Amino acid sequence: MTADIAETGVAGEELKQFIERIERLEEEKKALSDDIREVYAELKGRGFDSKVVRQIVRIRKQDHAERKEMEAILDLYMQALNMA
Structure with missing residues (x-):
């Protein structure tokens, strides 16, 4: 070398x-x-449904607290758009 x-x-x-x-x-x-x-x-x-399974795999990789925060924000946004 x-x-x-x-x-x-x-x-x-x-x-x-x-x-x-x-x-x-x-x-x-x-x-x-x-x-x-x-x-x-x-x-x-x-x-x-492979799309749903891919999403589940992605969610399972997340930290529990991170996932709960994301779900809360998603819920908030869906309510703001009258989608809930």
């Missing part, structure tokens, strides 16, 4: 290792994304 830096001013081997790690992780991410897409297709095939 020292010779690499001396010749080019850049640690080429180290850079290459970082890039290869990123590429492997991108491949894993794509595989996981494909798996998730298949699960959504399966649940849709079983009669579930």
